Amino acid sequence: MLKTNAHMIHNERTKFLRHLTQAGRRISKGREVIFDEVMRSHGHFTAEELVKECQQKKLKVSRPTVFRVLHDLLEAGVIRETAFGDKHRHFEHVYDEKPHHHAQCVRCHRFIEFPDRREDKVYHTYLKKQGFKILGHEMHFYGICRKCQDKGDL
Amino acid sequence: MLKTNAHMIHNERTKFLRHLTQAGRRISKGREVIFDEVMRSHGHFTAEELVKECQQKKLKVSRPTVFRVLHDLLEAGVIRETAFGDKHRHFEHVYDEKPHHHAQCVRCHRFIEFPDRREDKVYHTYLKKQGFKILGHEMHFYGICRKCQDKGDL
DNA sequence: ATACCTGCAAAGTGTTTGCAATTGT
DNA sequence: ACAATTGCAAACACTTTGCAGGTAT
Numbered sequence: 422m423l424k425t426n427a428h429m430i431h432n433e434r435t436k437f438l439r440h441l442t443q444a445g446r447r448i449s450k451g452r453e454v455i456f457d458e459v460m461r462s463h464g465h466f467t468a469e470e471l472v473k474e475c476q477q478k479k480l481k482v483s484r485p486t487v488f489r490v491l492h493d494l495l496e497a498g499v500i501r502e503t504a505f506g507d508k509h510r511h512f513e514h515v516y517d518e519k520p521h522h523h524a525q526c527v528r529c530h531r532f533i534e535f536p537d538r539r540e541d542k543v544y545h546t547y548l549k550k551q552g553f554k555i556l557g558h559e560m561h562f563y564g565i566c567r568k569c570q571d572k573g574d575l
Numbered sequence: 576m577l578k579t580n581a582h583m584i585h586n587e588r589t590k591f592l593r594h595l596t597q598a599g600r601r602i603s604k605g606r607e608v609i610f611d612e613v614m615r616s617h618g619h620f621t622a623e624e625l626v627k628e629c630q631q632k633k634l635k636v637s638r639p640t641v642f643r644v645l646h647d648l649l650e651a652g653v654i655r656e657t658a659f660g661d662k663h664r665h666f667e668h669v670y671d672e673k674p675h676h677h678a679q680c681v682r683c684h685r686f687i688e689f690p691d692r693r694e695d696k697v698y699h700t701y702l703k704k705q706g707f708k709i710l711g712h713e714m715h716f717y718g719i720c721r722k723c724q725d726k727g728d729l
Numbered sequence: 730a731t732a733c734c735t736g737c738a739a740a741g742t743g744t745t746t747g748c749a750a751t752t753g754t
Numbered sequence: 755a756c757a758a759t760t761g762c763a764a765a766c767a768c769t770t771t772g773c774a775g776g777t778a779t
Contacts, residue, residue: 447733447778469768483736488769552721560714567706601753601758623743637761642744734777745766752759 430460433499440497451482455490459500584614587653594651605636609644613654 437456438448458475459466472487482490494500591610592602612629613620626641636644648654 445733449734449778451735467768481735484768485737485770486735489734599758603753603759605760621743635760639745639762640760643759730779732777732779735775737773737775739771739773741770742768743766744768746764748762748764750760750762752757754755754757 433460437494437497437499441493446493451486452490452493454480454482455487456494456499459491459494465503587614591648591651591653595647600647605640606644606647608634608636609641610648610653613645613648619657 434456437452441448441452455471455475458471458478458480462471468488468491471491472484475482475487491500495502588610591606595602595606609625609629612625612632612634616625622642622645625645626638629636629641645654649656
């Protein structure tokens, strides 16, 4: 580990601020507060969860601001949207991130994350033939996690 | 091809009807109409798209019924929900289906489907170690499709 | 001083639900 | 006849937007 966590977060912050200033936007309290909150998160979160967390911590940011800053962070490449067949949109931050995929339990809806093994090269070949330029990918497994299996036929 | 399309659809219908009767539910007009419509579909569809199609064809099913029957079909295993980081839920039917994945263009939002090459065995091993029982999986690529590349920097 | 940002409340989507009328068994 | 299903309208949950007031540059 050459870079510490604090360094990485600092880098992400710089990336975010640069993105904003380059676009003629401003560095405001709301953006900083939400940036910090997002960086403090582990794994996925939904906009709603972030709103609730801010409310609990009595941070002075409204629901629309959370959505707006989430959009900014997405644009700046600080977070990405992960794909789940759910009503909500899920996000996770990108910093210090190793490519990984997700497995979701169909009963308790909890996630397992696991590393990418680059076993998808074969698909790259196929998609390239189609003229499709790959920007990213994600694998989504669904099934039943150990805990739910232990609980029996629920 | 030992089984024709008609056979497969018949099988799916039987599966659906059995699921219903076993659960003490009934076989109604709405369920039959929507079952037929779903089976007629190709690739993905959203609930909204299905509602619109029913309206255009003047089928006598309301919006809530479409959602309710979609839920029944999901339960019966006739359709499955596919995972996309979108506001809508996407469905597709399961019948006669070869395992496949999706690539979505971030510009035009169109999908490419491509066959599963079972290159994901390595993940199965990992997830089994975690005690996770896999029921299915899906790979989601995102990028820019040929048409949008041809259009230039849009 | 001039934009941009924020909160509020309201409007939009997509989906679900309560209830009275209807239909399947 | 009884219980499940349907349509309607209303409620819900999540997200976006218009606008007046506050804030960063």
